[in-house]
Amino acid sequence: MPEISVNKSGRAADTVVRQLSEKIQSGEYTDGTPLPPERLLMEEFGISRTVVREAVQALSKQGMLEARPRHRPIVRKPGYDAAISAMETVVSHLLNNSGGVKNLFDTRILVEGALVRQAAQQAQRDDIAALKSALEANGAAIDDSEEFYRTDRAFHALLYEISHNPVLPSLHKAYVTWLAPQWSRMPRLPERNRVNYEAHVRIFDGILMRDPDAAEAALRTHLEQAWSQVCETFGEDL
Amino acid sequence: MPEISVNKSGRAADTVVRQLSEKIQSGEYTDGTPLPPERLLMEEFGISRTVVREAVQALSKQGMLEARPRHRPIVRKPGYDAAISAMETVVSHLLNNSGGVKNLFDTRILVEGALVRQAAQQAQRDDIAALKSALEANGAAIDDSEEFYRTDRAFHALLYEISHNPVLPSLHKAYVTWLAPQWSRMPRLPERNRVNYEAHVRIFDGILMRDPDAAEAALRTHLEQAWSQVCETFGEDL
DNA sequence: TGTCATCCTTTGGTACGACTAAAGTTATCG
DNA sequence: CGATAACTTTAGTCGTACCAAAGGATGACA
Missing domain, CATH: 1.10.10.10 (Winged helix-like DNA-binding domain superfamily/Winged helix DNA-binding domain)
Incomplete structure (x- = not known):
């Protein structure tokens, strides 16, 4: 033909x-x-x-x-991954501009905040169980920074999965990928790991208690703290 | 180099x-x-x-x-627009799959819900003023469906601008573009326009009253209603 | 003099043919 | 039987040629 x-x-x-x-x-x-x-x-x-x-x-x-x-x-x-990876090259340029990383990170705070609210309101029993085990794995890895990073990501990834909307896990992957350059070059300190773990606990508690406000507040504190850690490492010029 | x-x-x-x-x-x-x-x-x-x-x-x-x-x-x-338009072709394929449009629309509900919460908490005086005038323009256009569609978009666009994060207006444009095929083929009825306008009023009131819960609830109701209107037009197979 | 039709040049779109180097496949040899 | 050499396929690149559309220059005409 x-x-x-x-x-x-x-x-x-x-x-x-x-x-x-x-x-x-x-x-x-x-x-x-x-x-x-x-x-x-x-x-x-x-x-x-x-x-x-x-x-x-x-x-x-x-x-x-x-x-x-x-x-x-x-x-x-x-798939949704492909859609997001299509943006990769452009995003990488934007991240070089002053404020680009911060803008991106702020959208993450926005989205992830909404996700924990939603989780606090409608998480099922198995969602809670998954979060719990992810949290335990995270707590057990406080002294192994590489493993802690992995379990940290896994915990956050679960927040994107609770909605059962396939777009969101892809979005999480994208955030991790795009922000990786900064994150991976940060010093890995067990003290920070402990702080982050405890923040995860508070987020989890908020979800468990079905308290969206508490859960969101805990998440925002957590991410903003992470951001300030990034700033300590790289200075203000992001 | x-x-x-x-x-x-x-x-x-x-x-x-x-x-x-x-x-x-x-x-x-x-x-x-x-x-x-x-x-x-x-x-x-x-x-x-x-x-x-x-x-x-x-x-x-x-x-x-x-x-x-x-x-x-x-x-x-x-710019951020370019980043998002890079996904366009892939997204258009995903939208053809069953559930694709719904998944995308759900992320819009999630994001926009978070935005109105944020607006209710931190909108400045001029933000409120802008919303108010957009709302009035919208109310004045109830009988002119084409104009109503325009002012409707403009009202929602403001919600994405209050954050002063340049990523978000681009995201709004993307939502409008991607969901346009469905939206533009829907019948334009003044009664629906009035319903939607009143929903906008409720959202605005929630923001004005600094009541994030009310504002978010109004927005979710609004968007879910809009979705059900889409379903009435196109059936369930989206 | 100003406008419009026409020609000519520039420039992107496509085709064809040739060559290179790497990947993949088969044959060969120990 | 396995490792290796020889052969074949195939993506990557180059060069040339041609077409058609866009844009600019030119000239006729009102």
């Missing part, structure tokens, strides 16, 4: 992108398998390799293809 | 992308002006037009260039 659609757009690649993405979504190109070679695609669509490559590049930027340098592109059905 | 490894990446375009984006950020390429022609860029960087075009395409996907089909790409310093 080599059709030469009269595309007003002036861009042949656009039509190819559409057709390819349809084939990916429909499962004609199986998720996880490599895309056909470029030379086959040019036959299939009746276009030059130039256009094929342009389309492939576009799709990989959109997260529907995973393109490593000298390899065949791997088909990936797009 | 720590340009250590010369070109092991396997992709010449990557280095060009870096150099170009630096020139854009440094202002060497003025914001709003067209990029030099591709044929000049190939001389300047000593590469083929293939690579130039690949780099240009990458940058335009990232929102640092605005590329219309047969025109020179226009230089755009990346």
Whole structure:
């Protein structure tokens, strides 16, 4: 079906992108398998390799293809992660601007504050149990900073999962990724770990007591304290 | 400049992308002006037009260039808008999946709920004044559905501006854009306009009374009602 | 003189062919 | 039978050529 659609757009690649993405979504190109070679695609669509490559590049930027340098592109059905990772390069530029990191972190405070409120109001029994065990793991890792960092992330991640909205865990991943440059270069001190752990406890207690105000207040205190720790390390120029 | 490894990446375009984006950020390429022609860029960087075009395409996907089909790409310093518009194509796919729109709308409820809480707690006098005038404009437009839609958006937009965090207005734009396909195809009924206007009044009152709970409750009711209106129009399959 | 139609130049979009180097595959040899 | 060498495939890059649209220059005409 080599059709030469009269595309007003002036861009042949656009039509190819559409057709390819349809084939990916429909499962004609199986998720996880490599895309056909470029030379086959040019036959299939009746276009030059130039256009094929342009389309492939576009799709990989959109997260529907995973393109490593000298390899065949791997088909990936797009998920919320892909959507967020599409912003990655731009965000990295914004973070270099003064205040960029703070702006981003403030949105995290906003969102996560809303999440703990919601958790305090509607967390189910198993949500509470998951939080509890995550909290215990976190408490047990106070002396192992690397492990503490991991369990810390896991605890916060749970807050994003309680809503059962798949967008939110992806958002959490994004926050962790984007703020990692700062966070990872901070000194890991057991005293700080203890402080952070106790903050987690207060958040958990707030949720447990079904007290949204207390839970949110604890979370805000926690994150703002974390922020001031970052500022101590890097100075004000963020 | 720590340009250590010369070109092991396997992709010449990557280095060009870096150099170009630096020139854009440094202002060497003025914001709003067209990029030099591709044929000049190939001389300047000593590469083929293939690579130039690949780099240009990458940058335009990232929102640092605005590329219309047969025109020179226009230089755009990346802002939060660009970051969010980078997700656009992926999001549009996700919205086609069952539940995608609802998931997105739920995050809007979450965020906007947090915003009105914050507004109720820390809105300044001029914030209140702005909300008030937006509300009045909205009330005056009940019989003009197109105008009502506009003032409705403007009212909600203010909620995202009170925080003075530049990320949030961009987020609002994104919500409006992404949810527009559903919203714009809904019937515009003056009765609904009145209901929505009254909901706006309740939200405003909550903020005015410095009552976060009331303000958030009013907003949630408002948005959930709007959602159910959408469902009436499109059925459950969203 | 000002406006409009026309020509010419610039410039992005596409095609084709060639070459390189890395990845993948097969054949070969110990 | 496993390691290695030889071969094949394939993405990455380059160069050239051509087309068509956009933009600017030119000239005719009112």
